[in-house]
Amino acid sequence: MAPMSPQAFHILVALAERDQHGYGIMRDIAERTGGKLRLSAGTLYGSIKRLLEDGLIVELGERDRPDRDGGDERRRYYRLTALGRKTAKAEARRMAELVEHARAHGLAAGAR
Amino acid sequence: MDWPRAHARLFRALLYCYPAEFRHEYGGEMERLFEDRLREEPRWRLWRDAVADLAFSAPREHASLLASDLRYAARTLAAAPAFAAMALLITALGIGATVSVFSVVNAVLLRSLPYGHPGRLVYLFSPNRNFQGVPEELGPNIPDFYDWQRLSHGFSQMTLLRPAQLNLVEGGESARVDGAFVAGNFFRTLEVRAWLGRTIGDGDDRPGHELVAVISGALWRSRFGSDPRIVGRRIQLNRRLYTIVGVMPEEFGYPFDGDIPYESSATGRTDVWLPAAYTAAEKADRVNFESADAIGRLRDGVPAPAAEAELAAIEKNLQPRYAAMWRGFSAMVRPVVETIIGPVEKMLWLLLGAIGIVLLIAVANVANLLLARAAGRGHEMGIRTALGAGRGRLVRQMLTESLLVSLVGGALGVALAYAAVRVLTRLNPGGIPRFDSAGVDGRVLLVALALSIGAGLAAGMAPALAASRASVNELLKSGGTRIAGPMHRGRFALIVAEVALSVVLVTASTLLIRSYLALTAVQPGFSPATLTFQVRLDDRYSTPALQAGFERRFLEKLKSLAGAGAVGASSSTPLSKHESVTFAEIRGFGRAPSAIENYSVTPDYRKALGVPLLAGRDFDARDTGTPVVIVNREFAQAYFAGRNPLGGEIRSGVGDLSAAPWLRVVGVIAGIRHNALDEPSLPLIWQPADEADRFALECRAPAGVLAGRARAALRSLDPVLTLDDVRTMRQRMGESSARRRFQTTLLTGFAALAVALALSGLYALMAFSVRQRRQEIGVRIALGASRGRVVGMILSQGLRMTAWGLVIGLAASFAATRLIAAWLFGVRATDPVSFAAVPLFVAAVACCACIAPAWNAARIRPMEALRQE
Numbered sequence: 001m002a003p004m005s006p007q008a009f010h011i012l013v014a015l016a017e018r019d020q021h022g023y024g025i026m027r028d029i030a031e032r033t034g035g036k037l038r039l040s041a042g043t044l045y046g047s048i049k050r051l052l053e054d055g056l057i058v059e060l061g062e063r064d065r066p067d068r069d070g071g072d073e074r075r076r077y078y079r080l081t082a083l084g085r086k087t088a089k090a091e092a093r094r095m096a097e098l099v100e101h102a103r104a105h106g107l108a109a110g111a112r
Numbered sequence: 113m114d115w116p117r118a119h120a121r122l123f124r125a126l127l128y129c130y131p132a133e134f135r136h137e138y139g140g141e142m143e144r145l146f147e148d149r150l151r152e153e154p155r156w157r158l159w160r161d162a163v164a165d166l167a168f169s170a171p172r173e174h175a176s177l178l179a180s181d182l183r184y185a186a187r188t189l190a191a192a193p194a195f196a197a198m199a200l201l202i203t204a205l206g207i208g209a210t211v212s213v214f215s216v217v218n219a220v221l222l223r224s225l226p227y228g229h230p231g232r233l234v235y236l237f238s239p240n241r242n243f244q245g246v247p248e249e250l251g252p253n254i255p256d257f258y259d260w261q262r263l264s265h266g267f268s269q270m271t272l273l274r275p276a277q278l279n280l281v282e283g284g285e286s287a288r289v290d291g292a293f294v295a296g297n298f299f300r301t302l303e304v305r306a307w308l309g310r311t312i313g314d315g316d317d318r319p320g321h322e323l324v325a326v327i328s329g330a331l332w333r334s335r336f337g338s339d340p341r342i343v344g345r346r347i348q349l350n351r352r353l354y355t356i357v358g359v360m361p362e363e364f365g366y367p368f369d370g371d372i373p374y375e376s377s378a379t380g381r382t383d384v385w386l387p388a389a390y391t392a393a394e395k396a397d398r399v400n401f402e403s404a405d406a407i408g409r410l411r412d413g414v415p416a417p418a419a420e421a422e423l424a425a426i427e428k429n430l431q432p433r434y435a436a437m438w439r440g441f442s443a444m445v446r447p448v449v450e451t452i453i454g455p456v457e458k459m460l461w462l463l464l465g466a467i468g469i470v471l472l473i474a475v476a477n478v479a480n481l482l483l484a485r486a487a488g489r490g491h492e493m494g495i496r497t498a499l500g501a502g503r504g505r506l507v508r509q510m511l512t513e514s515l516l517v518s519l520v521g522g523a524l525g526v527a528l529a530y531a532a533v534r535v536l537t538r539l540n541p542g543g544i545p546r547f548d549s550a551g552v553d554g555r556v557l558l559v560a561l562a563l564s565i566g567a568g569l570a571a572g573m574a575p576a577l578a579a580s581r582a583s584v585n586e587l588l589k590s591g592g593t594r595i596a597g598p599m600h601r602g603r604f605a606l607i608v609a610e611v612a613l614s615v616v617l618v619t620a621s622t623l624l625i626r627s628y629l630a631l632t633a634v635q636p637g638f639s640p641a642t643l644t645f646q647v648r649l650d651d652r653y654s655t656p657a658l659q660a661g662f663e664r665r666f667l668e669k670l671k672s673l674a675g676a677g678a679v680g681a682s683s684s685t686p687l688s689k690h691e692s693v694t695f696a697e698i699r700g701f702g703r704a705p706s707a708i709e710n711y712s713v714t715p716d717y718r719k720a721l722g723v724p725l726l727a728g729r730d731f732d733a734r735d736t737g738t739p740v741v742i743v744n745r746e747f748a749q750a751y752f753a754g755r756n757p758l759g760g761e762i763r764s765g766v767g768d769l770s771a772a773p774w775l776r777v778v779g780v781i782a783g784i785r786h787n788a789l790d791e792p793s794l795p796l797i798w799q800p801a802d803e804a805d806r807f808a809l810e811c812r813a814p815a816g817v818l819a820g821r822a823r824a825a826l827r828s829l830d831p832v833l834t835l836d837d838v839r840t841m842r843q844r845m846g847e848s849s850a851r852r853r854f855q856t857t858l859l860t861g862f863a864a865l866a867v868a869l870a871l872s873g874l875y876a877l878m879a880f881s882v883r884q885r886r887q888e889i890g891v892r893i894a895l896g897a898s899r900g901r902v903v904g905m906i907l908s909q910g911l912r913m914t915a916w917g918l919v920i921g922l923a924a925s926f927a928a929t930r931l932i933a934a935w936l937f938g939v940r941a942t943d944p945v946s947f948a949a950v951p952l953f954v955a956a957v958a959c960c961a962c963i964a965p966a967w968n969a970a971r972i973r974p975m976e977a978l979r980q981e
Contacts, residue, residue: 022144045142
């Protein structure tokens with residue numbers, strides 16, 4: 001399987017904690033990256049569409065929508081699937097290993 | 113104040129850049145996201161992000177949709193290999209053939225000539241208003257040219273050239289090459305540079321400095337082994353030693369055969385350029401003057417008519433310097449590009465138009481196949497619609513399929529064209545400039561791509577719309593058979609169109625074939641078996657006496673050759689692109705209103721050429737120098753109408769004839785097609801001579817053997833000279849009709865292709881229709897319809913389409929054949945035989961296409977057909 005795009009990975013991470021709608025995902029990512037990565041609509045929903053097609057996330061039906069923070073009726077909410085969680089973990093591991101390698105060669109801070 | 117609503121509305125409009133499906137699914141969400149950010153973020157950053165995002169993600173969504181459509185299309189095509197193969201074959205044939213013809217059009221008409229700014233180059237002619245019947249495209253007289261050059265202002269350059277055949281002696285072998293003597297500014301005028309060394313320059317055309325030569329890239333390769341140190345080498349041309357100063361680029365070979373009106377070359381291109389060095393006396397001599405071909409480069413902003421008016425005014429002032437009989441020269445300026453391609457332009461566009469029709473038929477055929485398939489896929493479409501695929505989505509899917517077919521077919525077609533162009537260039541009829549350079553280049557590929565896309569869209573549009581129009585309910589209920597109705601009408605119309613288009617092509621090619629047959633039946637006025645050739649003497653034979661002496665000796669040698677019958681010589685051979693005209697006055701008639709052909713011939717020439725003698729006698733050896741003349745039938749009919757031409761008197765020459773001697777007519781010969789087989793014989797006179805440089809031999813041995821013996825005879829007299837232009841008259845007739853044969857062959861091939869495509873379409877539709885109506889036919893048979901009746905029913909269905917196609921096609925032909933009227937010979941554009949034969953032929957082959965499906969229909973067993981219900 002081809003490596004996951006950074007946007008897709010960010011979306012999976014944003015959904016790992018709780019089910020969210022598109023705007024929530026976008027804000028989550030923006031906060032986490034200190035405002036450096038702000039997904040615009042086309043890229044965000046393009047990625048969501050592919051994640052849906054690959055079965056890594058699902059869209060929530062009416063009943064499953066969270067009520068907290070006044071869950072907006074009109075919005076679509078997404079949830080990480082088991083496969084999505086597994087895939088995100090594998091991707092995280094791959095990236096961690098990559099960072100390890102970089103560290104071993106003095107390319108990244110925080111040597112053991 | 114800011115307008116959040118306006119921002120949101122603008123964003124919503126931009127969403128139309130995305131595929132409809134994506135927009136419907138996520139458009140609302142995307143808008144909301146945008147509005148959320150609108151509340152929190154600075155506008156400039158929001159828009160910067162949004163535009164960048166759109167530029168990246170919209171194409172990406174389209175591409176991903178296309179990829180999935182292509183995958184789906186490839187899968188469905190792979191599942192129907194017979195359909196796919198058929199559609200690909202038809203598309204490849206249609207596009208391949210069109211691209212091949214286009215590559216010729218591209219080479220001859222569209223690719224710019226290899227000269228700088230060819231649009232500003234003009235030919236300078238000097239017609240004489242007193243020379244009736246003489247072509248207007250005559251080069252200027254040399255003294256006039258130099259005065260034009262000195263006195264005119266409308267040209268930035270003006271140069272002259274004189275094509276000539278040169279005898280090249282290299283490594284002990286002598287060979288004939290086509291060359292041109294050119295003024296020092298020739299290459300500057302054409303704006304071309306040497307590839308190696310330099311071109312002929314301003315100093316080279318002064319007498320005493322003219323022994324330099326520029327050779328073509330082709331000659332450099334073939335004769336000099338691409339020697340990089342060729343510059344400075346000396347070569348022997350026409351017994352003089354020239355120093356090679358430069359080699360031209362490969363594509364430069366001006367003048368090519370056909371580039372200059374009324375000039376012809378043996379090899380088709382020019383290989384050697386030498387300076388034309390005229391002395392000051394020659395540049396001013398209006399008593400013994402020669403003419404040459406002239407080219408001018410118009411100054412920017414000067415139109416050709418203005419330049420022509422200027423030269424004509426200059427020329428008018430020069431007339432008093434001529435003797436009275438010559439006066440009347442003027443000036444004519446014609447664009448070089450138009451002059452070169454003019455004679456073949458119409459023919460090539462015609463061929464391109466014809467092949468365009470074939471392509472249209474091919475497209476209709478593919479559309480037909482797609483329609484038939486769509487009918488079979490009604491159920492699939494119904495299910496996809498039921499699953500939520502929009503109408504636009506289905507159209508897009510169907511178009512992707514037909515585009516996939518047309519693009520792959522187009523690629524195959526280009527591969528086909530690579531091979532076909534090679535065959536086409538081998539059919540070169542001669543006289544079409546740069547025909548040989550036809551090939552597949554960038555522009556041809558671009559056209560192939562455009563044609564493929566156009567063909568895909570055209571073929572896919574009808575089935576796509578038909579399929580998407582059907583309602584889900586009906587589709588699912590009927591299992592797809594219901595959409596056969598509207599589709600059937602579409603297919604009916606397509607077949608009618610195909611038949612109509614092919615009728616146009618068949619009619620046109622029938623007319624051309626009948627013209628060609630009429631041409632081959634022409635009585636040329638000479639015997640096709642006669643062997644002819646020419647001997648060009650070089651500078652050693654510097655006086656008329658030396659030339660005449662040699663020619664007489666050679667003629668005697670030829671007469672003694674084994675296998676030679678009558679042997680003669682003349683100043684011109686028929687169909688050799690060479691003619692000579694003069695003016696005449698006839699006692700009892702007055703001055704002939706138009707120029708007449710005028711040749712000198714030796715006593716046995718008539719017998720050697722096989723021209724029938726209608727009255728009187730041949731020349732004999734005592735006639736030379738005496739005032740006798742032989743005329744042809746056309747002359748006798750025009751100027752001795754109602755009188756006996758024998759004993760009649762003629763005097764001939766240019767200008768004032770009052771001092772010319774009267775010549776007595778001693779014989780009348782048949783008409784001779786001197787210039788072309790399809791041009792009528794003109795009034796002609798023969799004057800007696802002892803010798804001439806063009807020979808004719810009546811063959812009593814094979815022509816090839818006799819030519820060998822003639823060569824040996826020439827060698828025994830002078831080992832340096834060569835026999836030139838060796839051809840039987842039959843070969844000359846073949847060359848004279850080559851262009852006609854070329855266009856007839858191609859057009860007939862296209863017509864055959866068109867008929868094959870149209871009829872395979874008809875066959876496919878009939879076979880399909882019989883399959884669809886299986887149950888209905890089964891019921892009819894069960895109810896007592898005889899097999900003959902079933903056959904008749906299916907046949908009449910097919911023939912009804914054919915009849916409609918014939919009616920429309922014949923009406924269109926009636927209009928279209930006017931376009932080819934100029935190429936017809938011996939038949940009229942409304943030739944009743946052709947217009948009767950074509951419908952019969954088309955109806956007959958249409959019957960053949962329908963008979964198998966009709967037969968299958970008749971063999972349907974009612975029980976089996978009904979059981980399938």
